[in-house]
Amino acid sequence: MLHVSMIGCGAIGVGVMELLKTDPEVVFDLVIVPQSGLEHAGATVRELCPHTRVDVGLNGSRPDLLIECAGHLAIEEHIIPALESGIPCMVVSVGALSEYGLADKLEQAAQRGKTQVQLLSGAIGAIDALSAARIGGLDSVVYTGRKPPGAWKDTPAEKVVDLDALTQATVIFEGTAREAARLYPKNANVAATLSLAGLGLDHTQVRLLADPGVTENVHHVEASGAFGGFELTMRGKPLAANPKTSALTVFSVVRALNNRAHALSI
Numbered sequence: 001m002l003h004v005s006m007i008g009c010g011a012i013g014v015g016v017m018e019l020l021k022t023d024p025e026v027v028f029d030l031v032i033v034p035q036s037g038l039e040h041a042g043a044t045v046r047e048l049c050p051h052t053r054v055d056v057g058l059n060g061s062r063p064d065l066l067i068e069c070a071g072h073l074a075i076e077e078h079i080i081p082a083l084e085s086g087i088p089c090m091v092v093s094v095g096a097l098s099e100y101g102l103a104d105k106l107e108q109a110a111q112r113g114k115t116q117v118q119l120l121s122g123a124i125g126a127i128d129a130l131s132a133a134r135i136g137g138l139d140s141v142v143y144t145g146r147k148p149p150g151a152w153k154d155t156p157a158e159k160v161v162d163l164d165a166l167t168q169a170t171v172i173f174e175g176t177a178r179e180a181a182r183l184y185p186k187n188a189n190v191a192a193t194l195s196l197a198g199l200g201l202d203h204t205q206v207r208l209l210a211d212p213g214v215t216e217n218v219h220h221v222e223a224s225g226a227f228g229g230f231e232l233t234m235r236g237k238p239l240a241a242n243p244k245t246s247a248l249t250v251f252s253v254v255r256a257l258n259n260r261a262h263a264l265s266i
């Protein structure tokens with residue numbers, strides 16, 4: 001049985017608990033949220049998993065695994081100290097690692113704690129193939145992210161185009177993954193994950209489009225190198241609770257927990 005503490009009780013966290021609440025091999029002992037979210041998360045968790053505690057931190061408890069489904073600040077606040085103290089961790093907010101130095105900080109914390117941090121594939125696939133291809137040498141990785149105009153609300157795209165008036169697919173950004181992450185941090189998880197698995201933030205080319213013709217989050221990747229090449233298109237259905245987040249992200253967290261908890265891992 002795997003004793004898990006989870007940071008975050010939003011679209012992903014709730015989706016994960018819903019899918020795993022009847023699995024006897026995965027037990028959520030604790031959900032961590034900010035002080036301001038305690039009441040709301042408490043009510044949600046009581047309904048889903050009545051035996052799970054809700055708190056603002058680990059406060060001395062030592063889960064088998066700490067999983068982050070919360071955001072950038074949670075990595076600094078909870079994941080780094082947990083790694084330092086030897087608790088294995090998983091991270092879903094991979095976009096946060098596009099901040100200079102944070103990926104190194106995570107790795108060093110895990111080294112000091114003699115443990116491991118796993119970056120989850122989230123909304124994108126083929127991370128296994130890309131990361132294996134890197135061993136032989138990659139020449140090019142190009143990522144195109146296409147989302148409905150509504151998914152670009154509250155981002156710099158609002159200054160580039162009138163999102164409500166768009167009638168055709170429009171490029172709102174073209175450049176490196178590092179620049180994409182700086183401008184669009186909440187939509188940068190896929191770009192950052194592809195970069196970390198592949199050619200890095202400065203050599204991964206990114207194009208972002210607002211497209212009134214799609215209802216899904218469409219992620220397209222083209223990679224080539226010594227291994228040959230691949231092309232991948234993911235059409236991710238967004239979560240009702242957060243249109244910026246694809247449902248596959250929830251499934252990727254559940255898969256990762258299943259792989260840790262069960263005898264067969266795939």
Ligand SMILES: NC(=O)C1=CN([C@@H]2O[C@H](COP(=O)(O)OP(=O)(O)OC[C@H]3O[C@@H](n4cnc5c(N)ncnc54)[C@H](OP(=O)(O)O)[C@@H]3O)[C@@H](O)[C@H]2O)C=CC1
Nearest residue numbers: 008009010011012033037070071073074093122123189245
């Ligand atoms: N890897 C990938 O492919 C993807 C990654 N993501 C990332 O996953 C993360 C979660 O997404 P989602 O569930 O949709 O987001 P939501 O906004 O729905 O939920 C976030 C949850 O985390 C909590 N939270 C925020 N900051 C902290 C903190 N410092 N400590 C503890 N809890 C905190 C929030 O609490 P409160 O509401 O009280 O503030 C809320 O419960 C985001 O960072 C997102 O960018 C999303 C999609 C794909």
Ligand SMILES: O=C([O-])CC(=O)C(=O)O
Nearest residue numbers: 123187189190217245246
């Ligand atoms: O599709 C998703 O779930 C989120 C996304 O594009 C990203 O953060 O890169």
